[in-house]
């Protein structure tokens with residue numbers, strides 16, 4: 001591994017095709033024999049630092065249409081939190097089911113799961129049939145894994161019946177020294193970014209792009225008022241940038257003054273601190289309080305000068321969904337990709353049908369959408385939201401930060417990269433955007 005790293009750091013990319021691939025590598029794993037580790041504990045007490053392990057694992061065999069990538073950096077996504085606390089399901093069930101689909105897929109069914117759905121790195125090897133990528137290419141990877149043998153996925157690859165999220169529903173993810181991907185996950189690494197900056201937007205940037213901008217999602221247009229929950233978080237920090245970049249008007253909901261300040265730094269003007277306002281959308285575990293929805297809606301109108309949101313960018317789920325459906329404007333759209341606070345939503349359907357609102361479900365992004373989202377990063381129109389970087393061995397702490405909402409934007413992880421700040425190839429473009437690239441740092 002050291003020879004591979006030395007060649008990358010010395011910019012001897014042609015040498016990579018000739019260096020032997022190590023038989024094992026270090027990866028961050030959860031273990032199948034620990035899926036009951038947290039039984040009986042409250043979700044918040046299930047600590048990823050106990051379940052995530054840095055293991056030496058065998059390098060998987062390379063199949064057709066695949067690439068083995070030397071991972072320089074990765075990032076934490078909430079899916080790694082879910083995997084590491086074995087909620088709502090153990091991801092070993094996903095690996096087992098995938099493993100049964102073909103002899104090649106059986107590689108994924110292991111007693112360990114190498115996690116992680118983002119990477120920036122360098123291609124080491126490509127499998128049979130790959131024309132578009134070669135050893136030495138500097139890449140980022142999006143996390144959509146598809147088979148495309150069924151007709152269903154050929155208008156929109158997210159509809160492939162064999163659609164999976166790499167590093168969550170497949171093995172050999174990005175929080176490791178090496179990763180196995182399909183080459184239709186690869187995209188050029190933005191040249192003005194360091195490895196850790198380039199690795200951090202991937203999953204959330206692509207998801208927010210489809211959810212908010214794409215015709216498959218809310219199809220946002222200039223002038224739209226967009227209510228964004230968690231506007232300084234992983235998804236929200238990109239949704240806020242897409243809204244501003246696309247001429248829309250974000251109304252950013254956050255839980256602290258620090259987070260409000262980050263939204264201002266991104267250029268947002270309309271901000272609601274949900275803690276300071278003290279909203280209690282649920283009276284108790286079973287009943288919501290429509291007066292609190294109204295109070296929230298009134299605050300939005302106060303900020304916008306009377307406008308209700310054309311689009312509500314939803315992901316907190318159960319706790320906020322009733323309010324989200326209520327505050328969307330007549331004919332407006334609630335677009336949801338998650339349920340962090342609980343997936344059994346309830347809302348007053350009279351407000352939906354009588355006001356001709358729509359709820360749209362959105363999940364990750366197809367290759368085209370991920371590519372467009374990455375292109376905006378590469379052109380310096382949308383910026384990484386990296387706040388903090390950990391080493392690979394500290395991944396458990398990094399995941400704990402995200403689980404306990406103690407982070408801002410994205411939390412990065414150095415894999416093979418020995419330090420931060422490496423990998424920049426276009427210092428001029430970087431210099432032009434440096435303050436934007438760094439705006440989440442040290443907050």
Ligand SMILES: NC(=O)c1ccc[n+]([C@@H]2O[C@H](COP(=O)([O-])OP(=O)(O)OC[C@H]3O[C@@H](n4cnc5c(N)ncnc54)[C@H](OP(=O)(O)O)[C@@H]3O)[C@@H](O)[C@H]2O)c1
Nearest residue numbers: 078207230233234235254255316319337338340341363364
């Ligand atoms: N379907 C997909 O493809 C997809 C892709 C990415 C993520 N996700 C899911 O989306 C969710 C968010 O991911 P993320 O990366 O954005 O996570 P994140 O970085 O933790 O950000 C989420 C933000 O939501 C806000 N929030 C959390 N709980 C809330 C509540 N009960 N009420 C109101 N706001 C709340 C918090 O912001 P404040 O405290 O500042 O309000 C938090 O910073 C996760 O469940 C993740 O698994 C799904």
